[in-house]
Amino acid sequence: MATGNPVTSAISPYAGDMHDDAQVEVAGQLKLIWWRFRRHRLAIVSLALVLAIYLLIVPFVEFWAPFDPEEPNSVFPFAPPQTLYLFDGGRFAPHVHSYTSRVDPATYKRVFEGDPERKVFLNFFVHAEPYKLLGLIDTNIHFFGPDDPEQRIFFLGADRLGRDMFSRLIYGTRISMSIGLVGVALSLVFGIILGGLSGYYGGVVDNVIQRAIEFLSSMPRVPLWLGLSAAIPLTWDPLHVYFMITIILSLLGWPQLARVVRGRFLSIKSDDYVISAWLDGADRWRIILRHMLPSMYSHIIASVTLAIPGMILAETALSFLGLGLRPPIISWGVLLKEAQNVRTVAQAPWLLIPALAVIVSVLALNFLGDGLRDAADPYK
Amino acid sequence: MVGYIIRRLLYVIPTLLVVSMVAFFIIDLPEGDYIDSYISQLRADDIEVNAQQIASLRDRYGLDDPLPIRYVKWMSGVVQGDFGQSFQHRQPVDQLIWERLGLTLVVATSTILFTWIVALPIGIYSAVKQYSIGDYVATFFGFVGLAIPNFLLALILMYIAFKEYGMVVGGLFSPEFEGAPWTWARVIDMLEHMWIPIIVLGTGGMAGLIRIMRANLLDELSKPYVDTARAKGMPEWRLILKYPVRVALNPFISTIGFILPTLISGAVIVSVVLSLPTTGPLLLQALQSQDMYLAGAFILLLGMLTIIGMLISDILLALLDPRIRFQ
Numbered sequence: 001m002a003t004g005n006p007v008t009s010a011i012s013p014y015a016g017d018m019h020d021d022a023q024v025e026v027a028g029q030l031k032l033i034w035w036r037f038r039r040h041r042l043a044i045v046s047l048a049l050v051l052a053i054y055l056l057i058v059p060f061v062e063f064w065a066p067f068d069p070e071e072p073n074s075v076f077p078f079a080p081p082q083t084l085y086l087f088d089g090g091r092f093a094p095h096v097h098s099y100t101s102r103v104d105p106a107t108y109k110r111v112f113e114g115d116p117e118r119k120v121f122l123n124f125f126v127h128a129e130p131y132k133l134l135g136l137i138d139t140n141i142h143f144f145g146p147d148d149p150e151q152r153i154f155f156l157g158a159d160r161l162g163r164d165m166f167s168r169l170i171y172g173t174r175i176s177m178s179i180g181l182v183g184v185a186l187s188l189v190f191g192i193i194l195g196g197l198s199g200y201y202g203g204v205v206d207n208v209i210q211r212a213i214e215f216l217s218s219m220p221r222v223p224l225w226l227g228l229s230a231a232i233p234l235t236w237d238p239l240h241v242y243f244m245i246t247i248i249l250s251l252l253g254w255p256q257l258a259r260v261v262r263g264r265f266l267s268i269k270s271d272d273y274v275i276s277a278w279l280d281g282a283d284r285w286r287i288i289l290r291h292m293l294p295s296m297y298s299h300i301i302a303s304v305t306l307a308i309p310g311m312i313l314a315e316t317a318l319s320f321l322g323l324g325l326r327p328p329i330i331s332w333g334v335l336l337k338e339a340q341n342v343r344t345v346a347q348a349p350w351l352l353i354p355a356l357a358v359i360v361s362v363l364a365l366n367f368l369g370d371g372l373r374d375a376a377d378p379y380k
Numbered sequence: 381m382v383g384y385i386i387r388r389l390l391y392v393i394p395t396l397l398v399v400s401m402v403a404f405f406i407i408d409l410p411e412g413d414y415i416d417s418y419i420s421q422l423r424a425d426d427i428e429v430n431a432q433q434i435a436s437l438r439d440r441y442g443l444d445d446p447l448p449i450r451y452v453k454w455m456s457g458v459v460q461g462d463f464g465q466s467f468q469h470r471q472p473v474d475q476l477i478w479e480r481l482g483l484t485l486v487v488a489t490s491t492i493l494f495t496w497i498v499a500l501p502i503g504i505y506s507a508v509k510q511y512s513i514g515d516y517v518a519t520f521f522g523f524v525g526l527a528i529p530n531f532l533l534a535l536i537l538m539y540i541a542f543k544e545y546g547m548v549v550g551g552l553f554s555p556e557f558e559g560a561p562w563t564w565a566r567v568i569d570m571l572e573h574m575w576i577p578i579i580v581l582g583t584g585g586m587a588g589l590i591r592i593m594r595a596n597l598l599d600e601l602s603k604p605y606v607d608t609a610r611a612k613g614m615p616e617w618r619l620i621l622k623y624p625v626r627v628a629l630n631p632f633i634s635t636i637g638f639i640l641p642t643l644i645s646g647a648v649i650v651s652v653v654l655s656l657p658t659t660g661p662l663l664l665q666a667l668q669s670q671d672m673y674l675a676g677a678f679i680l681l682l683g684m685l686t687i688i689g690m691l692i693s694d695i696l697l698a699l700l701d702p703r704i705r706f707q
Contacts, residue, residue, distance in 0.1 A: 215398055220686050222645035223663060223679045227406035230667035230675070313529045317649050320531065321664055340653070342538045342548060349539065355532045363527040 033298060036375040043371020046364040053177055053361065061174045062131040065167035066145040066153070069330055073152060073162030075101060078348045079112050081157040081165075088119065095119045096153050109347075120151045157350035159338055168330055169354055175331040176312055177361065179246055183311040184304050186250035191257025192300075196288060198258065199265025206262075213255040221252050225314060229323045238329045245324055249311050260303045264296045298376035306369035309362040316358055332358050384698050392691055399683040400458070404451050407676035458680070464673030468666065473677045476662065481681055483552060484651075484658040488643050488685075490574060491581045492636065499586045500632075503593025504625060507601065510594075518590055525587030531649040534580045538654070549576055550654045558657075577654055581646050585639045593632060600624035630701055636693035641686050648682075 027035070037043060057064060082096040097114030104111050126145040133139050146153055156165040198209040228248045232241055268274060269292075277291050312332075318324030319333025320340070327334060332354040338344065339351035422429050438444055445453070457464065463473035506515045541547045551558075552573045557566045600606070601624050609619045651660030659678050666675040 215395060218395075218641060218686060218690055219399070219402070220641040220644035220648070220682050222648045223682050224402070224406070226648070226664065226667055227403075227675060227679050228409070230670070231406070231409035309527070317529060317531060321649060321652060323664070323667065336532070336535075339535065342535075342542050342550075345535065345539045346542050349543075352532075352535065352539065355536070358529065358532065359524075359527050363523065366523065366527060 029298075033375045037371055040367075040371035040374060042367045046368040046371070049364045050361075050368055053173065054181070057170065058174045058177055059134060061170050062129075063133065063141070064143050065164075065170040066126075066128065066142050067164045067167045068129050069163060069168040069171045070328060071163060073158065076112070076152065076154065076158045076162040077110065077160055079154045079158040079162065080348070081350050082114065082154050084122075084155070088121075094122045096122070098151070099154075120153055121147045122153070123147050156353050157348065159335075159348075159351065160344075165335075165350060165353065168335055169332075169357060171330045172332045172335050172354060173357065175242070175325065175329055176315060176333070176358070179242070179249070179315045179325075179331065180308040180311040180365075183246045183249040183253060183315075184307050186246060187253040187257050187307065187311075188300070188304055190250065190254035192261055194254065195258030195261030196265060199262035199269065200284075200288060209258070209262075213258055216252060216255045219252075221314070222317065224252060225249070225318055226321065226323050229318055238326070241325060242329060245315065245318065249314050253307060253311060257300075257303055257307060260299060261296065264299055265292065268292060268295060298372070302369055302372035302376045305365060305372055309365045309369075312358065312362060312365075381698065385695055388691060388694055388698075392687060395687055396684060399687065400455055400680055401451065403676045403680035403683065404454055406679055407454075407672040408447065408450070410670050410672060458677075463677040466666070466671050466674040468669050468671040468674070473674050476674065477659070477677055477681065480657060480659050480662055481678075481685070483656070484644070484647060484660075484682075485685065486570075487552075487574065487577055487581070487647060487651075487656070487658060488640070488689075491578050491585070491643060491647075492639065494578050495582045495586045495589055495639070496632075498582070499589035499593060503590045504597060504620070506590060506594040507597035507628075508620060510598065515594075518594075522587040522590050525583040528583070529649075530580050530584055530646045531653050533583060534576075534650050534653040537576065537580060550656075552577075552656050552658075577647075577650060577656060580650055580654070581643060584646065585643060588639070589632065593628060596628035596630075596632070597624055600628050630697070633693055633697050633700060636689065636696075640689040640693075644682055644686055 076099065079099055079101070082099070084094060084096055086092065086094050088095055096119070097116050098118035098120050099112045100115050101110055101112050103109070122144055123146075124144050125141050126147065126149070127140045128142050128145050128149050130138065130140040152164070154164055154166070156169060159165060159168070194209050194212075198206045225248060228251070229245060232244050236244070274287060274291055277287050282291070315324055315331060316333035316336065319326075319331055320336045322337060325331050325334055335351070335354040336358075339348075339355075345352060419429050419434060454464065461474055463477070465471070466473050466476060469476055502518050506518045509515055538549055541549045552570050553560075553566065554569050554573070557569045560566055601620075603624075606619065606624060609623065610616070647658060648660040648663060650656070651658040652664055655661060659682060663675055663678040666672070666678065
């Protein structure tokens with residue numbers, strides 16, 4: 001699309017693919033990108049996973065989580081994960097063995113034992129804790145839960161207050177994944193404006209913005225992040241803290257995106273179609289928005305995807321150190337803060353499970369971003 | 381060469397100034413100022429402070445001056461080695477920071493050396509034997525290494541050590557050497573403790589370096605001069621090490637610039653988890669108790685450390701590659 005004859009240069013990457021040359025010649029850019037992307041297996045799997053998290057889990061956490069994540073339970077502090085039994089006497093009836101807890105007389109540690117006689121049966125679409133679906137619809141249906149709403153099950157164990165880790169992990173997914181998205185969206189706004197200005201005007205503007213980018217990317221980020229978030233007053237309410245943290249993260253996150261945007265701007269600035277638009281008398285913003293930006297969408301989407309994991313990791317690190325999000329907000333970092341101490345981890349290793357969620361989502365976003373980047377320019 | 385170094389040195393000065401402004405901005409950020417915290421601390425200990433003392437303290441730190449003047453006062457102190465007072469430790473900041481900063485430097489430098497020593501051969505192998513099993517293994521670990529934040533890796537390692545061997549890992553010294561004066565025995569003790577932080581901090585950067593080395597070398601290996609040398613009968617390994625690797629090494633050194641800030645950042649968090657006597661735990665503590673002069677000194681010095689590290693890497697690069705010198 002940018003230069004030369006796309007048709008001749010597009011044929012080679014698809015040789016041996018299921019599309020014959022005739023199809024490739026008439027396919028649009030989006031189709032070509034999709035064909036190229038599809039060949040990256042890991043990226044496809046990651047795309048499915050990321051979409052599932054963002055579209056199915058994040059908006060509906062109350063539905064997926066069986067219990068209220070804040071509800072403490074004095075009987076089950078540090079209860080270990082329960083085993084799920086799918087069949088009861090040959091019949092499909094998922095259940096767990098109810099825990100009996102006693103205090104070990106020698107060590108004074110609380111010990112939990114599953115009692116095979118007392119089964120807690122599970123059901124799908126049970127009525128339990130009421131909530132507002134998407135903040136609008138009043139309902140009390142949860143995806144699954146114990147038949148008897150008085151019973152408790154601990155798939156992933158319980159924390160020190162006996163709160164259900166499974167429900168907490170699901171709620172944490174909403175905050176951690178969304179902070180990545182919101183933070184990147186903010187960085188993108190900064191990045192496009194500053195990178196665009198830098199690449200389009202060149203000269204002094206470019207120089208100043210480039211120095212700023214260089215400076216920001218040469219500073220160690222964590223001390224700066226810590227310093228900035230330590231200044232958030234303790235009295236602020238959680239929502240404000242959430243937005244402040246997002247702003248702090250994107251304040252140091254925009255340089256990479258700006259660099260990508262600037263690079264693209266510079267490389268297509270002197271392309272024939274831009275020059276002809278200019279000769280036709282199109283004004284500057286029309287050239288930037290109408291002609292230049294569309295040819296960069298794919299690159300920008302790829303860079304944005306690759307920037308989300310950084311945000312997620314940064315939030316996790318900040319909250320883990322106690323300077324990021326604070327309870328009652330639940331994020332993966334806030335959950336991991338409970339696992340700061342080796343002895344606690346040794347006593348309740350399931351507190352580390354949120355780390356798994358962090359690693360899986362970061363890997364998925366990285367693979368997806370890699371695949372998108374490779375597919376971003378299907379004419380190569 | 382001298383000209384290049386001088387130009388590069390001159391370029392460092394404005395950067396350092398900006399770092400100091402950022403550090404001072406952070407010092408100034410929390411509500412209330414140093415004296416407020418100091419006085420409430422004294423009052424908590426039942427030490428009465430009268431209005432005159434407060435006024436003289438405020439005057440001494442110039443807390444009622446406008447921001448630029450306070451910055452200049454603070455900076456002129458910093459230049460003379462006076463970073464202000466830590467109200468929490470009731471000591472001048474400069475007595476608290478140097479040993480910790482030194483240890484941070486030691487850990488960071490050893491990690492970079494470790495990363496190089498491991499990443500170089502693996503990167504070369506991955507490129508030369510592209511798509512071999514070894515290459516796939518390296519790529520896989522590269523991805524995983526990049527995805528696991530190093531403080532989680534530290535936590536997992538500590539858990540495994542505790543569970544499997546009953547060891548409590550952490551710290552840089554055995555209890556008997558903590559706070560002891562520097563002796564050979566203490567240095568050896570430190571080296572024995574250092575491998576865990578080095579591995580934890582090194583994995584992320586190592587994964588990145590292996591991928592960079594692999595990509596660079598692959599580019600070089602397909603160039604005609606390699607074919608020419610091969611056609612002339614040069615032994616394969618000698619050829620690879622003598623020409624393409626040398627060219628591919630170039631970006632390798634310039635990546636120190638990228639790795640150093642990440643490394644210093646990572647070290648801050650990891651050292652909290654592993655309770656290393658480096659800058660991390662004290663910085664965190666200072667920020668939590670709003671001991672801002674101490675925190676600001678750390679932020680300033682960590683920033684300076686990175687900038688000087690990048691300066692060194694640029695000079696090394698210029699030594700290695702004449703094209704850069706004559707630009």
